[in-house]
Amino acid sequence: ETGVTQTPRHLVMGMTNKKSLKCEQHLGHNAMYWYKQSAKKPLELMFVYNFKEQTENNSVPSRFSPECPNSSHLFLHLHTLQPEDSALYLCASSQDPWTGILAKNIQYFGAGTRLSVL
Amino acid sequence: GNSVTQMEGPVTLSEEAFLTINCTYTATGYPSLFWYVQYPGEGLQLLLKATKADDKGSNKGFEATYRKETTSFHLEKGSVQVSDSAVYFCARLNNAGNMLTFGGGTRLMVKP
Numbered sequence: 743e744t745g746v747t748q749t750p751r752h753l754v755m756g757m758t759n760k761k762s763l764k765c766e767q768h769l770g771h772n773a774m775y776w777y778k779q780s781a782k783k784p785l786e787l788m789f790v791y792n793f794k795e796q797t798e799n800n801s802v803p804s805r806f807s808p809e810c811p812n813s814s815h816l817f818l819h820l821h822t823l824q825p826e827d828s829a830l831y832l833c834a835s836s837q838d839p840w841t842g843i844l845a846k847n848i849q850y851f852g853a854g855t856r857l858s859v860l
Numbered sequence: 861g862n863s864v865t866q867m868e869g870p871v872t873l874s875e876e877a878f879l880t881i882n883c884t885y886t887a888t889g890y891p892s893l894f895w896y897v898q899y900p901g902e903g904l905q906l907l908l909k910a911t912k913a914d915d916k917g918s919n920k921g922f923e924a925t926y927r928k929e930t931t932s933f934h935l936e937k938g939s940v941q942v943s944d945s946a947v948y949f950c951a952r953l954n955n956a957g958n959m960l961t962f963g964g965g966t967r968l969m970v971k972p
Contacts, residue, residue, distance in 0.1 A: 744905065773958065785949065785962040797958065832903055839958035844892050844911050847957040851896075851903035 745769040748833050748852035755823065756860050763818040763855045765833030773839045774816040775849065776808060779830040791816060792839065823859045830854045862886055866950045866963035873940055873970050881935040881966045883924075883950035891952040893917075893933040894960070895924055898947045907935075907948070940970045 746767045755761050767774065776788040790798035791810040805827075807819040816833055832854045837846040866883040873879060885891065892911045896904040908917030913928035924935045933950060950963040 744903065746903070748903075784964045787959060790958055792958065834904075836958075840956065844909070844953075847892065847953055848894075848906060848909070849960055851905070853901070853903040 744850045744852065746833060746835055746850050746852035748831075748855050750855060751853065752856045752858075754858045754860065755820070757823060757825075759823075760819070760821040762820065763831055763833075763857075765816040765818075765852055767814055767816075767833075767835040767850070769835060769837070769850060771835035771837045771850075772813050773836045774810060774813070775834040775836075776816065776818055777832040777834065779832055779854070781829075785832070788818075820857075823857075825859050828857055828859045830856050862888060862891070862952060862954055862959075862961045864950050864952050864961050864963040866948075866966055868964065869947075869967035871966060871968050873968070875942055875970055875972055876939045877970075879935070879937040879940045879944075879968065881948055881950075881968070883933045883935065883963055884931050885933065885950075885952045886931070889955050890928075891954065893924075893926055894951045894953070895922070895933070895935050896949040896951060896962075898949065898965070900946070904949060940968070942970045942972055944968060945970045 749764045773792045778786045788802045789808045809817040833852045834849040836849045863886045894909045895907040897907045908919040910917040910926040915926045922937045947965045947967045951960045
């Protein structure tokens with residue numbers, strides 16, 4: 743148990759559906775991240791939030807819409823996805839990435855949501 | 861830019877064999893380096909880390925040494941077990957401390 747919980751663990755959706763992925767961290771961290779893990783591709787950073795503010799958007803299509811209502815929760819809203827968006831979506835958190843102190847930069851990952859788009 | 865290259869798998873070993881998974885990184889500054897492990901059906905778990913040249917990270921019998929001269933952070937274990945079967949990711953942290961760049965992952969399969 744890493745202290746980062748993702749729900750649901752598995753999700754199947756059609757291309758016209760709207761769904762949301764949820765991530766919750768119980769570590770008191772201030773930064774949260776969304777990653778995409780596709781077969782045969784390196785882990786791709788999608789979004790970074792620090793103290794609820796988005797600090798990185800790694801050229802992600804607008805059909806992915808993140809939301810961070812507080813430092814403990816992070817959502818990824820999905821709409822009109824494509825089959826190539828099928829992947830494992832991982833959430834991570836870190837204590838405070840801007841301090842230069844390694845212990846505060848370490849990212850802790852959830853188990854992921856396995857998404858299949860039909 | 862920042863990049864991490866690790867050997868492609870899968871790596872298949874017999875139990876108690878010696879393991880090496882190679883990892884090299886681009887040398888922009890002195891990044892912190894990590895190995896993460898992903899067991900089947902799970903997310904990534906931090907395995908070990910190192911912050912500066914000649915640092916050795918170690919955990920659960922795994923070791924990796926930060927080699928500045930060769931920009932490498934190879935993962936080693938003297939005697940692997942079936943339970944070590946997983947995907948291993950090498951990663952570097954950017955200078956700002958807010959972005960990890962991962963290698964492509966190396967799948968390790970250990971047979972009894």
